[in-house]
Amino acid sequence: MELMKKVALRHDLVCLLHEKPFAGINGSGKHNNWSMGTDDGVNLLEPGHTPHDNQQFLVFLSAVIKAVDEYADLLRVSAANPGNDHRLGANEAPPAIISIFLGEQLQDILEQIEKGGATSSKTGGLMEIGVNTLPALPKDATDRNRTSPFAFTGNKFEFRMVPSSASIAAPNYITNTIVAEALDEIATRLEKAADVNTEVNAILTEIATKHKKVVFNGNGYSDEWVAEAEKRGLPNIKTTVEAIKALVAEKNLAVMEKHGVLSRVEMESRYEIELENYIKTINIEALTMIEMAKREILPAVINFATNLATSINEIKATGIEVDVTAQTELLTEVSSLAAALKKNTAVLEAAVEKASNAHGDTFEQASLFRFDVFEKMGTLRGVADTLETLVEKDVWPMPTYGDLLFNV
Numbered sequence: 365m366e367l368m369k370k371v372a373l374r375h376d377l378v379c380l381l382h383e384k385p386f387a388g389i390n391g392s393g394k395h396n397n398w399s400m401g402t403d404d405g406v407n408l409l410e411p412g413h414t415p416h417d418n419q420q421f422l423v424f425l426s427a428v429i430k431a432v433d434e435y436a437d438l439l440r441v442s443a444a445n446p447g448n449d450h451r452l453g454a455n456e457a458p459p460a461i462i463s464i465f466l467g468e469q470l471q472d473i474l475e476q477i478e479k480g481g482a483t484s485s486k487t488g489g490l491m492e493i494g495v496n497t498l499p500a501l502p503k504d505a506t507d508r509n510r511t512s513p514f515a516f517t518g519n520k521f522e523f524r525m526v527p528s529s530a531s532i533a534a535p536n537y538i539t540n541t542i543v544a545e546a547l548d549e550i551a552t553r554l555e556k557a558a559d560v561n562t563e564v565n566a567i568l569t570e571i572a573t574k575h576k577k578v579v580f581n582g583n584g585y586s587d588e589w590v591a592e593a594e595k596r597g598l599p600n601i602k603t604t605v606e607a608i609k610a611l612v613a614e615k616n617l618a619v620m621e622k623h624g625v626l627s628r629v630e631m632e633s634r635y636e637i638e639l640e641n642y643i644k645t646i647n648i649e650a651l652t653m654i655e656m657a658k659r660e661i662l663p664a665v666i667n668f669a670t671n672l673a674t675s676i677n678e679i680k681a682t683g684i685e686v687d688v689t690a691q692t693e694l695l696t697e698v699s700s701l702a703a704a705l706k707k708n709t710a711v712l713e714a715a716v717e718k719a720s721n722a723h724g725d726t727f728e729q730a731s732l733f734r735f736d737v738f739e740k741m742g743t744l745r746g747v748a749d750t751l752e753t754l755v756e757k758d759v760w761p762m763p764t765y766g767d768l769l770f771n772v
Contacts, residue, residue, distance in 0.1 A: 365379075382447050382528070382529060383450060383528050384447055386768065387450075391451050391457075393451060393525070393526060396524075396526050397520050397522050397523075398523060399519060407519050407520075409421065409424055409428075409516075409519050409521070411519065415469070415473060417482075419561075422568055423567070426567070426568055427543055427546040427547045427571075429575050429578060429579065430549075430575050431539075431543045432462060432514055434542070436462035436578070436598065437610035439535070439538060439542070440462055440525075440610065441538075442526075442534040443525035443527060443530075444608065444638075445530055445604055445641075447528075448525070448604070449603055449734075453602065458513035458525050459585065460600055460601055461513070461589070462513055462578070463512060463513060463584065463598065464578050465512030465515035465581055467516060467581065468581065474572045474579065477572040481565065481569075511584035512524070523539065541620060545623065553567060554567075577596040577597065578596075580592075604638075605727070605731055605733075608635060608730075611632075612631060612632055612635045636726055639726045639727060639729075642730050642733065643726070643729055643730050646737055646738055646741075647720065650715075650716045650733075651716065653712065653741055653744060654709055654713055656748075656762075657705060657709045657744060660761040661748055662705055662709070664755065665698060665701070665751055667759060669702060672691060672698070675691065676691050676695065679691075697754065698755065701747055701751050704747045705744070705747045708744040708747055711744075712737070712743075712744050719736060719737050752765075
């Protein structure tokens with residue numbers, strides 16, 4: 365990321381790593397591809413041609429399913445930051461609900477295991493191109509689902525919620541730790557088992573039955589999935605502030621301490637730092653918005669309205685019967701929006717002051733910035749966006765969307 369920023373500056377450009385720099389236009393994120401391998405290069409998530417017979421693969425796959433279901437809140441916080449709140453669940457990025465996409469083949473095997481044992485593997489079938497001169501191509505059995513946050517893709521998992529501006533360190537050390545915990549539990553049982561194969565089958569059946577709720581191959585963007593996820597008891601942690609609480613949940617503190625990844629004090633420190641970072645980020649954005657509204661947008665709108673009013677009066681002063689309805693209606697609309705801009709700027713200022721003075725509990729202060737300041741920023745933004753479509757381009761004090769997208 366640092367290299368991208370440096371290269372951009374060399375070309376008189378700026379590298380925007382913000383997850384959602386422009387409302388209404390797709391933002392950016394990262395896809396973190398993750399797998400496990402032995403020290404001699406064997407990929408433990410390679411299903412082979414007959415995954416239903418590949419006991420090693422099924423054990424490691426089941427460990428991931430178990431880990432993701434039990435520690436979904438930790439995975440969610442690894443992808444949480446102020447910018448990502450604009451993207452997750454917004455039909456351009458995965459939803460804030462953590463689920464696993466396995467594809468039709470592996471889901472079928474999981475269902476077979478739940479019912480008593482897997483005996484077959486579905487094939488991917490053929491993909492018809494629709495052109496007679498081209499042959500039908502074999503289709504990947506895992507297929508693709510771009511709406512899933514944690515998808516199995518061939519011989520690895522792809523975690524698609526990572527913010528574009530964030531390091532991939534947290535998603536990886538958290539995934540490593542929670543899967544290590546699941547594997548530790550499985551290994552403990554196998555080491556004590558009189559018959560390893562029988563115990564493996566019992567473990568696979570247990571995980572398939574208990575944790576199948578986290579597997580979802582459908583459309584993660586749909587409202588139906590949100591309702592279905594709630595029925596399944598899956599967490600839907602929509603905001604960064606709510607997600608950060610996972611850092612101090614007892615089960616999460618315990619698993620990080622157990623595996624020597626982070627101590628309790630280090631986790632609590634991260635909890636405070638993440639909340640403070642959120643507070644500072646939203647505070648800076650809100651103050652910048654207030655400055656733009658008061659010193660740039662409102663004066664420009666008043667100037668435009670004044671010129672428009674002068675123009676209307678000058679036309680009327682000629683004594684010629686001219687229809688100035690369009691100008692008058694535009695003046696009325698712009699003046700009304702100018703008043704709304706001023707009013708909402710004052711409302712936002714008051715919210716920022718209230719949140720900034722809410723010392724004591726960092727979580728409560730962060731909640732004020734998220735659920736009061738952030739929401740009021742959206743209201744003010746809406747008024748300014750409407751004005752941008754009405755005010756003369758030469759008067760508008762900053763580049764329009766058209767300028768930003770097509771004239772840089």
